[in-house]
Each structure stands twice: as structure tokens, then as C-alpha cells.
Amino acid sequence: MRTRLTDDEAAVRDVFAGFFANESPIEVVRAAVPLGHDAALWRKLVEMGAPGMAVSLDAGGGGATLCDLAVVVEQWGRHLAPVPLVEHSVTARLLEHHRPFDQAQFEAIVAGNDIATLALRNPQGATAHLIPAGAVADIIITHDGTSGEAWRSAPPLTAAPNTADLPLASRSPDETTPLDISDQQWTRALDEWRALMAVAHVGLAERAIELGVDYAKERIQFGVPIGSFQAVQHGFADAATRLEGARLLAHRAVWALETNQADASRLAGMALLFSAEMARFAADRSLQYHGGYGFSAEYDIQLYHRHAASWILQLGEPGREYARLADAEFGPRKAA
Amino acid sequence: MDFSFPPEVEEFRAEVRQFLADTLTEDMIAATHDGTIHSPALHAAIAQRGWLAGPVPSELGGGGRGALESVVLNEEMQLARAPIDAMGVAIIVAAILLEHGNDDLKNDVVPRILDGRALACFGYTEPESGSDVAAAQTRAVRDGDEWVINGSKMWTTMAHVANYVILLTRTDPDVPKHKGLTFFLVPLDSPGIEIQPVPTMAVERSNATFYDDVRLADKWRVGEVNGGWAVMKTALKYERGIAGGQFPSPPVIDAAVHWAQTHTRDDGTAPIDDPTVRETLMRAMIDVEVCRGFAYHTASLAQEGAMFGVEGSMTKLFASESYKRHCRDFQDIMGVDGLLTHASPDAHLGGRIEENVRHSPVTTIYGGTSEISRNLVAEGHLGLPRTR
Numbered sequence: 001m002r003t004r005l006t007d008d009e010a011a012v013r014d015v016f017a018g019f020f021a022n023e024s025p026i027e028v029v030r031a032a033v034p035l036g037h038d039a040a041l042w043r044k045l046v047e048m049g050a051p052g053m054a055v056s057l058d059a060g061g062g063g064a065t066l067c068d069l070a071v072v073v074e075q076w077g078r079h080l081a082p083v084p085l086v087e088h089s090v091t092a093r094l095l096e097h098h099r100p101f102d103q104a105q106f107e108a109i110v111a112g113n114d115i116a117t118l119a120l121r122n123p124q125g126a127t128a129h130l131i132p133a134g135a136v137a138d139i140i141i142t143h144d145g146t147s148g149e150a151w152r153s154a155p156p157l158t159a160a161p162n163t164a165d166l167p168l169a170s171r172s173p174d175e176t177t178p179l180d181i182s183d184q185q186w187t188r189a190l191d192e193w194r195a196l197m198a199v200a201h202v203g204l205a206e207r208a209i210e211l212g213v214d215y216a217k218e219r220i221q222f223g224v225p226i227g228s229f230q231a232v233q234h235g236f237a238d239a240a241t242r243l244e245g246a247r248l249l250a251h252r253a254v255w256a257l258e259t260n261q262a263d264a265s266r267l268a269g270m271a272l273l274f275s276a277e278m279a280r281f282a283a284d285r286s287l288q289y290h291g292g293y294g295f296s297a298e299y300d301i302q303l304y305h306r307h308a309a310s311w312i313l314q315l316g317e318p319g320r321e322y323a324r325l326a327d328a329e330f331g332p333r334k335a336a
Numbered sequence: 337m338d339f340s341f342p343p344e345v346e347e348f349r350a351e352v353r354q355f356l357a358d359t360l361t362e363d364m365i366a367a368t369h370d371g372t373i374h375s376p377a378l379h380a381a382i383a384q385r386g387w388l389a390g391p392v393p394s395e396l397g398g399g400g401r402g403a404l405e406s407v408v409l410n411e412e413m414q415l416a417r418a419p420i421d422a423m424g425v426a427i428i429v430a431a432i433l434l435e436h437g438n439d440d441l442k443n444d445v446v447p448r449i450l451d452g453r454a455l456a457c458f459g460y461t462e463p464e465s466g467s468d469v470a471a472a473q474t475r476a477v478r479d480g481d482e483w484v485i486n487g488s489k490m491w492t493t494m495a496h497v498a499n500y501v502i503l504l505t506r507t508d509p510d511v512p513k514h515k516g517l518t519f520f521l522v523p524l525d526s527p528g529i530e531i532q533p534v535p536t537m538a539v540e541r542s543n544a545t546f547y548d549d550v551r552l553a554d555k556w557r558v559g560e561v562n563g564g565w566a567v568m569k570t571a572l573k574y575e576r577g578i579a580g581g582q583f584p585s586p587p588v589i590d591a592a593v594h595w596a597q598t599h600t601r602d603d604g605t606a607p608i609d610d611p612t613v614r615e616t617l618m619r620a621m622i623d624v625e626v627c628r629g630f631a632y633h634t635a636s637l638a639q640e641g642a643m644f645g646v647e648g649s650m651t652k653l654f655a656s657e658s659y660k661r662h663c664r665d666f667q668d669i670m671g672v673d674g675l676l677t678h679a680s681p682d683a684h685l686g687g688r689i690e691e692n693v694r695h696s697p698v699t700t701i702y703g704g705t706s707e708i709s710r711n712l713v714a715e716g717h718l719g720l721p722r723t724r
Contacts, residue, residue, distance in 0.1 A: 001345075001404055002338045002640075003633040009337065067337050213718050228721040230707075233714035240713055241650040248629030249622075255337045270622045319615065326614035329621070330597070334609045 003248060005071065012064075013071045019048070020079040026300050032082035035159050036167040037136045042083045042112070051088050051112030059096045060110050066192065066258040070199045070251065077203030080307055084115060084133035084167065086196045091116040091141055094189040098179045100139060100150030114138040115155070118189060119171075120315045127172050132314040134169035135159040141179065148181030149173075164303075164310035188257075190315075191268040195257055197311055198250035198271035204311075205243045205275075205282035208304040209236060212286030215301075219291075232289050239282040246275040269325045276312040283308040339632060345404045352412040355385065365417050366686065369678055371533075371541035374422045374455070374494055383452025388426045392434060392450070403638035407582075407631050414583035422455055422494060424581075428574045429456040429502050433521065436559035436567050441521060445500070459489040459501040459522070459545065460568075466490075467708050469504070470513045470565065474547060476505035476520065483520065483557070485528075485550040491702070495531050495543040498524055502571075503547075508562050517564030520556050527551070538694040539678070575703060582631040582651055584659040584692075584699060589620050591688040592666040599673075599684075607669055616665050623658040630654060646717040653709040656699040663693040 005013060023044055032038045045051060054069040055061020069089055076085050092109050095116070099106050108114040117133035119142040128134070128142055128151070135158060140151040151173030159167045213236055216227030226232050253271035256264035283305040287294035294301050312318060327333065341349070364375045382388060391406040392398020413420045430449045433441045448454035465471040474487025485505060492501055501522050508516030524531070528550040534542040559567040596607035596617065607613045630651035637647065666689045667674035678687035700706045714720040 001341055001632060001636045003629075003636040005337065070337075209718070213720065216720065225721060228723055230711070230714075230723060233718075233720050233723070234707070234710040236718055236720065237653075237710035237713035240717055241653050244633075244647070244650055245626040245630060245654055248633050249626050251337045252339045252625075252629055255339050259340070267625065270618075270625055274622050274626060319611075322615040322618045323611060325618050326611075329618065330593070330608055330614065333611065333614065334606070 003251070009067060009071050012068050013075065016050075016072045016075040017078075019044075020075050020081050024079045024081040024083075026080075026303070029080045029082055029303060033165045034161060035135060035157065036082050036165045037084070037133075037159075038082045041081065042115070045083060045085070046112035050085070052092050052110035054089055055092050055096055055110050060107060061092070061096075066195075066254055067251075070196055070254040073196045074199045074203040077200030078207045080204065080303060082167075084117060084136060086193060086200060087117040087133045087137070088112065088115055090189050090192045090196065091118045091139075093192065094118065094141060094181065094185065095179075097185075098148075098181060100141070100179060101152065101175075101177050105139065105152075109139060116141065118142070118193070120190065120193065127170055129170050130160060130168045130314075131171060133167050134171045135167035137171070140171055140173070141181070143181055143183075143186040145183060145186075148179035148186065150177050150179050152176070162310065164306040166307075166310055166314070168314070187265065191265050192257060194272040194315070195250065195253040195268040197315075198246070198253060198268070198275040201272075201275035201279040201308070201311065202243065202247045202250055204304055204308055205239070205246070205279040208279070208283045208286045208301060208308070209239050209243060211299075211301050211304065212236065212289050215286075215293075216289050226289065235285040235289065239278075239285045242274075242278040243282060246271070246278040250275050266325065266328065269321060272312060272315075273318060273321055273325075276308070276318065279308040341404060341408070345402075345408055348405050349408045349412060352409055355381075356412060356416045356418065360416055360418050362686075365419065366678070368419050369539050371535075371539060372494070372497055373419050373540045374497055375419050376497075378418060378420075379422050379426075379455070380452045382420075382423055383426075383450065388423060388430070388452065389450040391427050392431050398430070398434065398450070403635040407635035410581075411583050411628075411631065415586050417587045424575075425456055425458060425494070426450070426452075428571060429500070429521075431574045432502060432519075432567060432570050433558060435570050436519070437521070438555060438557075440555045441558065445521065449500075454500065455494065455498040456500040456502060456521075457492050457494045457498040459492050459495075459503040460571075461489060461491045463488060463490055463544075467705055469568070470517060472504045472506055472517065474503070474505045475509075476507050476518055476552075478507075479551075481554060483552045483554065485520070485522070485547045485552060487547050489545045489547075490534070491542050492531070492545040493540070493542040495524060495545050496533070496541075500524060501545065502558070504564060504568065507564075511562070514565045516562055517568070518561050519558040519564045519567045520552060521558055522547075522550065522552060522556060536698070538698065539691060540695070572704075581699070581703065582627045582655045583624070584655065584696070585620060585624050585627070585662050588659070588662055588666060588689055588692045589617065589624065591685045592620070592662075592669060593617060595666075595670055595684055595689070599670075613669055616669060620658075620662045620665065623654075623662065627651070627655045627658070646713055649704065649709040649712045649716075652704060653706055653713070656696075657706060659692075660696040660700055663689065663696045667693050 049062050053062035053064045057063035109116045115137045116139040117137040119128040119131045123142045136155050142149050153174035219226045250271040253267035256267050287301045287305045293299050359381045390399035390401035394400025426449050430446050433446050476483045476485050503520045503522045507518040528548045530546040532544045634647050676683040715722050
């Protein structure tokens with residue numbers, strides 16, 4: 001039992017905390033609007049070996065654990081970095097035992113020279129509706145519950161305008177190839193996405209709270225810093241408490257997936273729902289305590305607020321996630 | 337990140353589960369309905385296993401069980417609905433006496449607390465001081481070799497069945513409030529003590545205790561004269577680290593799931609097939625996993641020897657606030673049937689959910705209110721200005 005990061009994980013965190021702080025400051029996030037993608041930033045991650053870091057050494061990846069990857073993703077979330085790190089990483093891991101089109105294509109994905117994503121929701125016919133990283137991905141993996149496909153087509157490099165300027169786009173294939181991805185493997189990939197995005201929300205919320213707390217220490221009203229008012233303090237305290245709870249649950253979910261615990265899938269689903277609600281709450285409190293400035297485009301908290309509103313919806317309605325967990329817990333629901 | 341328990345802790349968990357299967361009866365749980373949240377038989381059985389002494393550090397003469405065993409013990413006891421308030425108090429009072437007490441207290445009293453023969457209760461809160469605990473006014477005045485105590489304490493729960501109260505008193509009213517406090521261990525059969533019941537909105541009774549010229553030998557003093565705040569810090573350290581309270585919800589969730597799966601509503605449907613009921617239950621189960629994360633985290637920190645502070649406040653805040661919400665949500669799921677108390681023969685599972693609805697409000701108050709917890713998080717964790 002060691003609920004904190006190991007020394008190795010902490011070292012990974014420090015490297016990527018520095019990387020994102022230097023290479024993806026908030027100006028980079030703003031400059032990436034409206035596509036939500038910075039090709040130069042992605043190129044730098046490719047040079048670091050980040051896109052395939054959690055693919056096994058045997059398959060040409062970096063051999064890092066899912067826990068290591070999560071540590072990186074937490075920093076990615078903290079900086080709202082405009083690169084599709086989570087989708088690409090999860091897809092690269094999914095493809096470890098499959099080869100879309102050919103070996104060269106697989107190697108291009110592991111290296112990050114081609115961007116890969118997965119259609120989190122079943123495609124409707126030959127169109128995958130509003131998929132994450134759809135605006136920039138070269139390869140899209142789909143699954144209909146029984147079998148998978150790899151789709152290849154030129155990315156549109158235009159996102160459907162959306163709340164947080166995410167690189168969302170609907171996609172159809174120019175060419176397809178079947179992939180023998182089992183339902184179990186697909187579920188595993190979605191669970192990795194859930195657990196990693198749970199961690200991403202933790203990074204986002206941590207920074208959102210910092211922005212608000214820093215502001216509340218500086219902003220003077222009625223002659224005192226507004227951070228001295230208990231009404232403000234208690235909102236932050238609730239957010240900080242839920243943040244730590246979410247961090248522990250998200251890390252436990254990641255660890256459970258890495259070590260193949262029996263409750264890993266359950267924890268991944270729970271972690272995402274809890275983290276997403278937590279992040280929305282944290283961003284809401286922080287924006288609220290900024291007063292009118294929080295609503296202005298100039299202040300960064302609004303970017304955090306919009307991302308917190310958006311990330312989980314790429315998977316679909318949260319209500320259906322609760323329903324999915326309930327089906328696993330209680331068995332399927334009998335319709336009235 | 338490693339959330340696994342070492343094999344010896346998993347073995348200990350199995351041992352606790354077996355103990356509960358063999359020892360804990362529905363009668364023991366139901367016996368708390370007389371208002372006394374204490375089962376002498378269960379307490380004695382826990383003591384016999386050495387589990388009261390267990391979490392007390394071995395360098396202080398305790399069992400030296402690690403924090404991971406302690407959290408597992410608490411978790412299993414709470415999941416099984418065992419009445420363990422006395423267990424928590426015994427562990428904390430023993431730890432206080434071992435850390436701050438004189439040899440008489442260590443040699444005469446502690447062994448009797450840890451083997452279950454003697455029971456203790458807390459005496460911090462007063463009619464005029466709750467959250468502001470250092471404002472205690474109960475006076476202790478030296479008179480020759482003795483101390484004379486006058487004052488009153490609120491929420492001395494279990495005092496009517498306990499042998500001792502660990503009493504916070506004021507020994508110097510002329511210095512800043514934290515610097516004029518002294519602790520005593522007071523035998524509750526001392527002349528001049530009166531115990532009056534305080535009925536509550538829930539099944540449990542508490543007590544007010546009154547101290548009228550109670551005379552104590554100096555050997556009952558715990559810690560230095562005017563050094564009471566250091567003792568208080570020890571008490572809080574163990575309370576937040578060991579005393580549990582992280583798992584109040586699971587037995588209530590069990591009851592709600594049971595209701596949802598077995599009840600047929602007047603329109604012929606089962607609650608478990610209602611999507612809103614399913615989401616409510618899942619949300620509660622997620623909160624429990626969050627509590628589990630907090631509990632294992634504080635234990636993990638303690639096991640490493642890192643002293644934690646704000647993590648204990650966060651754990652307590654989240655666990656109690658979510659538990660209170662769950663109870664109300666589940667009573668809503670049951671509709672009018674959720675109102676039936678254990679006194680009704682028709683009450684579902686002995687009125688478990690209803691009983692928790694009435695119990696839960698005190699959990700966001702005792703042991704540090706939610707507001708105090710939020711203050712501590714805001715000041716200690718976020719660095720916001722202190723306002724008190």
C-alpha cells in the first residue's frame with residue numbers, strides 16, 4: 001500500500017510537469033483555438049517518445065506502465081494541453097495485438113507520426129459521430145460490440161465548433177480494414193480511457209482551484225482579501241476535498257487496470273463519473289469567486305470551466321454511464 | 337501507486353470477518369435501541385482479541401498493530417454494523433494516557449481499559465464551548481495535594497456506563513485560552529458528579545455531566561499543568577487517524593439495495609428497475625469508494641510514519657456529509673415506508689434506513705463539525721487567511 005506516487009512515478013511527473021509548463025503554457029492553449037490541436041506541441045511529444053510510452057517494449061513502445069502514463073495525463077489535464085494524448089495512447093495500447101493495415105502503419109502510430117483515436121460510441125453506419133480527436137486523427141478504430149475496424153482517411157483539420165474547442169469531428173473512412181478486437185479488449189480500451197480521463201480531470205481541477213485561490217488571496221473587497229470570507233473558503237474547501245477524493249479513486253482505478261484487479265472496470269467507470277462532477281464543481285466555484293472577471297475571456301478560469309464541462313461528454317451522456325455501472329452491479333433493468 | 341494490502345493484513349481482515357461472523361449478533365446491534373450505543377459483550381470480545389491494544393504504538397506499551405490493520409479493523413466492523421464507539425474511545429484514551437499520563441495511570445488504568453474491564457468517555461465539550469473547544473470553562477483549582485473541579489460537560493456520551501471521563505479543564509483563566517488548560521482522568525464514581533441523560537432525535541442517548549467540588553488527587557492529572565492543549569492534539573491525532581467513521585454508509589446502502597430488489601410498488605414495478613433509483617444507488621456506491629480511498633490513504637501515510645493532518649479532516653468531512661445525503665436519498669426511495677421506525681413490526685430490516693436518517697445529522701457535528709473541517713482545509717491546505 002502506497003497511495004502516493006512511487007519515486008519513479010514522481011520523477012515522470014516532474015519531467016512532464018516541466019515539459020507542459022514550458023511547452024504548453026496557457027498561451028498555447030489559446031492559440032490552438034478553434035481546432036484544439038497544436039501540431040508543433042505534438043511533434044515535441046513525439047520527440048520525447050510520449051505517444052507510445054505505454055506500449056510494450058516488445059511492440060516498439062516505451063514499456064511504461066499505465067500508472068506512469070496516468071502521471072503524464074494528470075499534467076496534460078492540468079495544462080489543458082491541445083494534443084490528443086489520451087485517445088492516442090489508449091488506441092496505441094489497444095493495437096498492440098492488432099495491426100491496422102500493416103506493420104508500418106502500426107509503427108507510425110506507436111511513434112506518434114500518425115495520430116490514432118477511437119470512436120468511443122458505436123458508429124452509425126459509415127459515419128462515426130463527433131469523435132474525440134476526430135479533427136486530427138489519421139487512423140480511427142471503431143467497434144460495434146462484436147468486431148472492430150480500422151478506418152483511414154485524411155483528417156479534416158477542422159473541428160465542429162464546440163464548448164471547449166476540442167478537436168471533435170465526425171469521420172467516415174476512405175479505406176477500412178477489419179480488426180479482430182474482442183468485446184473484452186474493446187471494453188478494456190474504453191476503461192483505460194475512462195480511468196485516464198478521470199486522472200485528467202484531477203489535473204484540471206487542481207489547477208482550477210489554484211487559479212481561484214490565488215485570485216481570492218489578491219482580490220480586495222470590503223477592505224480585505226475575499227479569500228478571508230468563510231463563504232468563499234468553504235466552497236474551495238469542498239472542492240479541494242472532492243479533488244483529493246477523486247485523485248485517490250482515479251489513481252486506484254488506474255492501478256487496478258494495470259494490475260488486472262477484479263474490480264478494475266467498475267472503479268474506472270466510477271472514477272470518471274466522480275472526477276468529472278468534481279472538476280465541474282471545482283471550476284464552477286473557482287469561476288464564481290472570480291466574480292465578473294471569471295466570465296471574461298481574459299481570465300484563464302473560463303477555459304478550465306469549459307473543458308470541465310466537455311471532456312466526459314465525448315463518451316456520451318453521464319446518465320448512461322451510471323446506467324451501465326448499475327447494470328453491472330444489479331443486472332439488467334426490466335423495462336416497465 | 338499501490339493500493340494492495342500486504343498478505344498479513346489480508347489475513348487479519350479474514351480474521352476480523354470470522355470474528356464478526358462468530359461473535360456479532362443481531363441482538364447485540366438491536367440492544368443499542370435502549371439508547372446506549374455500547375455492547376459490553378462485543379467490547380469484551382474485541383478486548384479479548386487484543387484489538388483495543390492493537391493500534392496503540394508498541395513503544396507506548398500497546399499492541400503495535402500498523403495503521404493498515406487498524407483501518408481494516410474499522411472497515412470490517414462498520415460494514416458489519418458493529419457498535420464500536422466504545423472501541424474508538426478506549427483506543428484514544430489509552431493512547432492519551434500512555435503518551436501523557438504518569439506511571440500510576442499507565443500501570444493501573446490503561447491495562448484495564450485495554451482489556452475491556454474499564455470504559456472511558458470524552459469530556460471536552462461544554463454548554464458554552466463546542467467547536468471552540470479551547471474555551472472550556474470547567475475549573476480545576478489546586479487545593480494542597482488535591483484538585484477541586486467545578487463545571488459541566490455536554491455530550492459525555494456513554495458516561496452513564498463508563499468508569500472514567502477524560503476531562504478538559506481550565507487551570508489558568510488569566511492566560512490565552514490555549515495555555516490555561518489541563519486534562520484529568522476523572523473516576524465517574526467520584527463524589528460530586530451528577531450524570532443527567534440527554535435524549536436525542538435518534539435512538540442514542542447522550543449525557544450532560546456536572547462537577548460540583550469534585551476532589552481529585554494529583555495522580556489523576558494527565559500531562560502538564562496548563563499543558564492541556566498538547567494532550568488535545570494527541571487526542572485529535574488518534575481520533576482522526578484511528579477512530580474510524582469512514583464507512584457509515586455501506587450498511588445503509590445494503591438495506592436500500594435490498595429494499596429496491598425485494599419491494600413491489602403499487603404500480604407493480606420494482607424500485608430496482610427505476611433508472612433514478614439505480615443512479616442514486618450507484619452514486620452512493622461511488623462515494624463509498626471515495627471514502628475507501630481516503631481511509632486507505634490516511635492509513636498508508638500513517639504506516640509510512642508521515643503524520644497527516646488535513647487528510648483526516650477531508651476524510652471526516654466527505655464521509656459524514658455523503659452519509660447524511662445517502663440516508664435521506666434512501667428514505668426517499670422507500671417513500672412512506674421509509675418513515676417506519678424499528679418499533680414498527682412492518683419496518684424494513686428493523687428500520688435500518690430510518691434509524692440512520694435520524695442518526696446521521698450528528699456525524700457532521702461531532703468530532704469536529706463540517707464547518708471546522710472546511711476551515712482547516714481552507715487554512716491548512718489552501719493557505720487562505722485564518723479568520724478566527
